[in-house]
Amino acid sequence: MLTFDEPPSVQTSSPFRTSWATNQLNVKCVKAEPCRALVDTLESRGEDEERDGGLEDEEERGVRRRGSQKKKLSQGRLDRVRLRRIEANTRERNRMHSLNSALDSLRKVVPCYSNTQKLSKIETLRLAKNYIWALSEILSTGKRPDLLTFVQTLCKGLSQPTTNLVAGCLQLNTRSFVSEPGGESFPLYPAYHHHHHDHRGPEVVGSGSEDRPLRSFGSFCGSALYDSPSPDSPLDAGTLSPPMNFNGIFSLKHEEPGDYRSCHYGLRYCSISQSSSADPYDIHLRGQFYQVQEDLNKPFLN
DNA sequence: TAGGCCATCTGGTCCT
DNA sequence: AGGACCAGATGGCCTA
Numbered sequence: 239m240l241t242f243d244e245p246p247s248v249q250t251s252s253p254f255r256t257s258w259a260t261n262q263l264n265v266k267c268v269k270a271e272p273c274r275a276l277v278d279t280l281e282s283r284g285e286d287e288e289r290d291g292g293l294e295d296e297e298e299r300g301v302r303r304r305g306s307q308k309k310k311l312s313q314g315r316l317d318r319v320r321l322r323r324i325e326a327n328t329r330e331r332n333r334m335h336s337l338n339s340a341l342d343s344l345r346k347v348v349p350c351y352s353n354t355q356k357l358s359k360i361e362t363l364r365l366a367k368n369y370i371w372a373l374s375e376i377l378s379t380g381k382r383p384d385l386l387t388f389v390q391t392l393c394k395g396l397s398q399p400t401t402n403l404v405a406g407c408l409q410l411n412t413r414s415f416v417s418e419p420g421g422e423s424f425p426l427y428p429a430y431h432h433h434h435h436d437h438r439g440p441e442v443v444g445s446g447s448e449d450r451p452l453r454s455f456g457s458f459c460g461s462a463l464y465d466s467p468s469p470d471s472p473l474d475a476g477t478l479s480p481p482m483n484f485n486g487i488f489s490l491k492h493e494e495p496g497d498y499r500s501c502h503y504g505l506r507y508c509s510i511s512q513s514s515s516a517d518p519y520d521i522h523l524r525g526q527f528y529q530v531q532e533d534l535n536k537p538f539l540n
Numbered sequence: 541t542a543g544g545c546c547a548t549c550t551g552g553t554c555c556t
Numbered sequence: 557a558g559g560a561c562c563a564g565a566t567g568g569c570c571t572a
Contacts, residue, residue, distance in 0.1 A: 323549090326551095326558095326559085327548075329560080330549075330550085333561080334548080358545065360545090
């Protein structure tokens with residue numbers, strides 16, 4: 239009688255392990271004894287109702303009169319309760335799938351997108367928040383930050399793997415700009431690491447960083463963006479809104495020679511032609527996929 | 541093996 | 557009444 243639901247399509251391309259099949263096994267086990275607690279609850283709640291004549295089965299009425307503390311529901315009511323629970327589960331599942339789809343969409347429009355190294359949900363939200371903050375800062379000041387500052391803003395509060403992924407996306411060698419005078423390098427990585435480990439992603443840039451002493455992110459961020467309120471405190475506290483200035487520069491092009499010479503950021507994005515060979519994680523920036531954004535951005539480009 | 545992340549089920553609450 | 561939303565619980569998979 240119990241049937242498996244259709245596997246959700248959103249999971250089929252996920253680099254995360256697909257747990258649908260295994261979860262369905264659990265679901266099957268649960269469904270074998272569906273909504274027991276709910277049934278019990280309703281049985282208790284329905285006591286008065288049943289007493290008023292709602293009981294359909296005389297045999298069950300007899301059981302109750304014999305002194306059973308466990309109030310029984312009629313089979314029909316029981317079936318309805320179970321059916322409602324199953325339907326609610328399906329709705330909840332679909333709701334979560336749509337939420338995940340929205341998160342997938344968000345992953346594709348944050349500055350770094352990888353088909354193979356998928357950002358976790360929390361990292362996606364953090365990166366999106368930082369990105370909005372960075373763009374707002376550009377709009378507010380009308381100035382373009384250097385790429386380092388931009389990346390540092392994006393990486394605020396992110397885990398090390400995500401930070402390195404973003405740095406890799408933007409063709410930044412973290413060793414080249416996060417280094418001690420003595421030559422020892424540190425990962426581009428905030429103090430967040432001290433209390434949060436994310437072991438999922440491979441490190442794109444830098445190696446062996448786990449064993450190195452970690453500096454507070456702010457200690458090597460002397461930029462204007464980091465002198466300004468961080469993306470974390472004011473926004474999280476809900477006391478400030480990101481600055482908005484629609485007359486500001488919306489898209490900036492990095493003109494200095496270097497690995498990221500052709501890299502655009504803002505609402506135009508890198509098309510890192512040389513990255514594919516060097517990047518084992520199929521990392522790319524997203525601009526080429528979003529003509530609509532390109533069109534929206536045109537007024538700001540000239 | 542521990543920790544991170546995930547999907548799913550579940551019951552409570554709020555809203556229509 | 558029923559649906560949407562939410563948070564807790566549970567268990568599986570993966571990686572260091």
